[in-house]
Amino acid sequence: MAGAGFFLTGINSVLPLPAWAATAAQGLATHEIKDRYDLTVGYAPLTIDGRQSRATAINGTVPAPLIRLREGDFINLNVTNELDDDSSIHWHGILVPFPMDGVPGINFKGIPPGDTYHYKYRLKQAGTYWYHSHSRFQEQTGMYGPLIIEPREPEPFKYQRDHVVVLSDWAFEDPETIFRNINLAGDYYNFQRRTVGDFFDEVSRKGLGDAIADRAAWGKMRMMPVDLADVTGHAYTYLMNGNSPDMNWTGLFEPGETIRLRFINASAMSTFDVRIPGLDMTVVMVDGKPVKPVEFHEFRIGVAETYDVLVRPTAEQAFTIFAESLDRSGFARGTLAPEANMTAAVPALRPRPVRDLADIGMGMMDDMQPGDEWDGPDGKKEMKKGGMKKMPSMKGMKEGDTAVPGPNGPTPFKPDKSNTNVAMVISNPQDRLGEPGIGLGDDGWKVLTYKDLRSAAPQPYKAEIDREMTINITANMERYMFSFDGKKFSEHDGPYLFKHNERLRLWMVNHTMMEHPIHLHGMWMQLENGGSNDEIPFKHTVLVKPGEKLAVRITPIEKGDWAFHCHLLYHLEAGMFQVMRVA
Template identity: 25%
Template sequence: MSFTRRQVLGGLAGLTALGLGGVGARLWLARPQVAAEHDYELIAAPLDLELVPGHQTAALAYGGRFPGVEIRGRQGDWLRVRFTNKLDQPTTIHWHGIRLPIEMDGVPYISQPPIPPGQSFVYRFKTPDAGSYWYHPHLMSSEQLGRGLVGPLIIEEREPTGFSQEKILCLKTWHIDEAGAFTPFSVPREAAREGTRGSLSTINGEHLPVIELAAGQITRLRILNLDNTVTYRLNLPGGEAKIYALDGHPVAPREFKEQYWIGPGMRLELAIRGPAVGAELSLRDGVVRLATVRGVAPTQAASAEWPAALPGNPVSEPDLAKAETLNFKFEWVGAMSEYASGQERPSLWQINGVAWQGGEEHKHNGPPLAKLKLGQSYIFTLRNMTQYQHPIHLHGMAFKVLDSNRRPIIPYFTDTYLLGKNETARVALVADNPGLWMFHCHVIDHMETGLMGTIAVGDAWCG
């Protein structure tokens, strides 16, 4: 993957026009101004990428690169990101998985107005939870995410974890043809099924990369699914690895066996032992190779022992004995509906019989799917009435996965649960963050064609 000199110079010229000359290049690359305060400048702008050798793809990117520049904070500290929109369309940034105030959540017309071209907005919030998260727009999502507006957000633990080296792997399948030109991000016929799939799988923007790991040593591998549609069935035949966290939240370390299904928006943290020098492993999606893992001679002294479990995040434990149960049914509407007058896309999916209207481009005035009392515990029963998987994502809060009628569950906290075909699962939470929070499938096709709603906590909705 590469980008053209024209795009780099164009981005720098734009910074001068915005009054960011002199140190503009440094700011454009989103390096911290004050590292101790985790203070960033970040710009979204067009960028040509060489995803297909010899061809340019007219992508969009954060900080002049794909994946978007890595933003890091530390648990319990403030994070400040001054974001500038240099696209030719409005946008926002949603901080996926982070528990933050509603004003910082980045959902247009719900938590903030869209940020127009040429304008800036300062996102500033504390980061209560350590772990692997990511950031992306929540406006014109199929196109803006599809063209590359995604990036990793890493919140480090306050104390040493025992990991001395790590790598971040961002998974994305691009909707492009053999010449690198974009193909449709959403096709109604596919949106009514599993979602419109791309054609070129990449890790960190590279097709079939080689990932070098220090032989015999333990590396923390942060795997982020930043794709619009694809659920990856990750497996590593012959590899030594353990699962340490799911979607940012620590779990008791356990062997990484067979495969792990990671839906759009989800994250997986592994501890992996590098193979012997020159030996190779295949990181795969089912039977399809995504990357080659190769052992290389260590360049630093690092532990060959498995680290202790990561410290837990301060998520409120729901009181199951006093919890109120709410039911959510995720359904297909039963037919390919005709587009209503002025409607940009069809309604194909619904939650409890209601389809989200207007995509993300217009204000939604419908009532929330549920109104929760601040501080009360709740159990959500999630029932998938369809033949397709849905990664169900809740903004603003973490929930605890309790059980499923389709598979054994070791309870864990998350923000996104992959609800399987015809599966019923129960999750629980404490409604401890006031606001009007989005609740949706993270297959972008599904979200934009109806599988989205809001959950009100406290006095967030008075309609």
């Protein structure tokens, strides 16, 4: 097919992987830069570790073809739908006119079966991005691929080899079945629950009273501190460039070369912790934008984020690229090596992390006295039986009151008490940009955090803030309801309103016990992480920790309706989605 590098017809002739994702990959230099691609969406068989399933593939492969473009070019991307259902493609992180953004029901009608949609726009940026379906669960069943935009001007870092590393999660189970199962029981796929042995370990560390109080608090919230991921390695095979751990994708190098690794998390639901034992990494780009180099050994990548890192192996040996799921239920694995078929040791999975109440902003269990009160998850006062620190309440505060550090701070959240969408409200959200995240930071090596990031790109937007607003990330996980400001998408009265070219400070506060990768279409979010206005990093997706409050600066540059949502696919479908109208 023109522009895709190959043409495939018939279900029996489908290649299992595109050339860029095959093992013994030479690197990106072997792929031609084009300004036109013709993409066909259709069903294809997919075999992983001897098990066969049916995928929704693009040009017959999972992952999809690597699209390589050039900054400043006017490009044509023609997408033909051969599925039985409507389809779409969203160009994740790319600044486009809103009819080209690819979100059905928001900025176009979708692509009906048998139709072709012509995406046409001029590229205003360079960097590492990706593309995926925005129609129901097609992203989960294979519709995702890398999108690389080469810059017009030289980049501020040098390398000799360039590999794309796409992380994803594959389920042999139908995603409609998965969605139904987690709606019936949010912990359906969690087989790492706390045991009696864990309780006695807690008693030895905390004492009997605090251990009992901890269990009672989690029980009252009807939550589990080990409920870290809705869909786990029990259902998922974690993939690297479409290869399972046993298939072992391998990227080649010559000793002494500096290698650029473009990590893309194209998962439906999985957060990964990535390291390469024996090699230091240097981050040079995040979400497609350059950052000042920072050396580190491990990083957490949320769904839809991208990280470009440099490594320089000098020894003629293999190195394992190890991407461990946040809940430690499995991993994706690949290899960097001078020759094909070389392998290195694969690390053992670390113990499954366990959240404590401080991790979700509910306080520590240390100095509470019997009879003390706290604001319970339903807003009612609860009598303490012992163990939990009393937390400051936001009740009675007015809009504009300063509840947390910052120019104004997020507006306190007061949910409708009759709304079952909200299971708990965090009264003391924390600044957590300098924290590596649960399960990280105790291994004796440097973990990259958002606090480390400083932009190396020119700042096109002013420093002065014109307006502030707050969006609360809310949920009732027991009922599998996910929402913004306590309302699912179907319950909101209308879009959130942005003003064209305003400088907006958007606060986000996470009132849930899970990490949420929040993605804004059509414009950049710039993360306020302690840097000056010229240094704050550009992000299209921000991983917000439990109990965290953070602020991003936004300048809406393109009028129209834009999607704003959690990029955990089942959370989006369960209601954590909204529209931002720029007018």
